[in-house]
Amino acid sequence: MVVVTLSVLVGAAFLIGTGFKFWASIRGARMEHLTRTDAATLAALPDHELPRYTVLVPVYKEANIVANLIGNLGALDYPAHLLEVLILVEEDDTETRAAAEAAAAEQARQDAWNDTTNTPCPATAKACVDLDGRRAWLTDGGNTVYGPVYISSGAPGADTETPRGTFHVTYKVKDEVSREFNDAPMPNSVYFTWSGHAFHQGNPNVDSAGCIHLGGSDSDAFFNQLHEGDEVFIY
Template sequence: MRVAGKMRGVRARRVLAVSVAGLTAVPAVVLGTGGSAQAASCTASTGPYQKQVEKYLHRPVDGKQSAADCKAIRSFQNTYGVTPAVGYAGTVTWRTMKTLTAQKAAGKNPNKDKKCPTNKGRIACVDLTRQLSWIQDGSKLKFGPVPVRTGRDGYETRTGLKKVYWRNIDHVSSIYHVRMPYAQFFDGGQAFHSVGLKMWNNPGSHGCVNMRDADAKTYWKLLKNGDEVYVYGRKPGT
């Protein structure tokens, strides 16, 4: 009996040690009035990109987390699907802000740098760096640019010149068993398709170019088998 009790004591200490170690890996969180983990609402921790995030959100730039800072950061995170939405000015939040800035700067001239070919007729361009896609006829912009969500680290959307080779308006993935509406495949299992997520939600897809439903529908109407697709750049964080 004493041996059994000693073993239980050892296991209890190990569980406690693991729990304490886990707490050191996440920002400190201010609990809501309920006082439980489920009521967690805001982190009190200052993030590594605190000043940059404060500046982006037009907050007083002092590099120190405040309740008002946290509220503003959480609002941004919820708007753009950044998780966890606890108000922490971390890498993913700042990376999302930089991507948004680049997307806005693209305006109606996303191919200003001429990186997407202009001698191919109708072509769908995918810029991984800015997480943008658009369709052009030669050098004339036909549709977009629109935000997209491309492959995560380890499942990168492959770069290069490709062609749409198969389309299925109500496709279901045989690998991941999820719906892929308006799927237009252009490279192996990689395709344009609609997804029920915000385009800035990290870490990304399994290689496909995720799109908002309305954008995927327009791509479906404008593209056909044999149309060119050009993918270039590198997704932030991969």
């Protein structure tokens, strides 16, 4: 009789425990596990409040995809100094190792091109142009708000080189044409000298006669965000 009673109690305890686990699982599955926020709140977070991450990525015999993999990892929207990515390659996988090293070098070059934190451009400027790096960007209080974007500038020569120094936006013309070059279109012209130098839409792969060529959407951004009197710094 005692044995039967103990068996019943143990069975009941087991059933109760199982039932509780089942209830807890269902309840947990229905709970919201995400903390939702908006992009503005995330952008306002200072770097010192963000955790440091190390991402380990093992690859083997994947030379054909490792470049895209490294490129996508490099595009993660997270402060670079808080993110360490380690590509783990087997010692005998020389092909993948070579592809990874080449991709990492290209990513480092692209990261350096995108880095606008250590340049001569002053915090007072609204637009910065790096002629040798073929890039330009918009700033506000020293913080990059657009770009950098790929540009072309004046061809070598005393009459065609883009001048370097500090300038200010003089005026803007949305649908400008170049009277010097047979009314060639110069959409979204933002002049920064009285000698005809301007940001405007053009082919960034072709040198200009002194202006800064921007791609179509980039020229829209420069035209819309720059205003008369804004400082332009070219180095």
